[in-house]
Amino acid sequence: MFEWTEYWNPVSALGYGKLVISFVKYSPAVYWNYKRKSTKGWSIFNILLDLVGGTFSLASGSISLQNGLNITKLFLALLTVIYDLIFVFQHYVLYKGKDFDCEKENLIEK
Numbered sequence: 001m002f003e004w005t006e007y008w009n010p011v012s013a014l015g016y017g018k019l020v021i022s023f024v025k026y027s028p029a030v031y032w033n034y035k036r037k038s039t040k041g042w043s044i045f046n047i048l049l050d051l052v053g054g055t056f057s058l059a060s061g062s063i064s065l066q067n068g069l070n071i072t073k074l075f076l077a078l079l080t081v082i083y084d085l086i087f088v089f090q091h092y093v094l095y096k097g098k099d100f101d102c103e104k105e106n107l108i109e110k
Contacts, residue, residue: 015072
């Protein structure tokens, strides 16, 4: 029989909250990189480390499928890997070598 408490508890609620916060954290960066057509000003090294961590988290989640699926961990790892791959693509393919000048683009006032 289905037990609601089996799938929903305070720890799961925190996991879903972290998932929403991660989505809210990554989305503006993708948008602003697109809008500026540049990734200047942030470190790709941090993104690469995050990508490695997300990949290991995804791997550990798939290994632990025998003990039960942690859906929030799986979605968080997928979200992290997808956004990090977008950032890597933006940095090394789309906007490689492009500089950005905030004053020229009128994004900051003088």
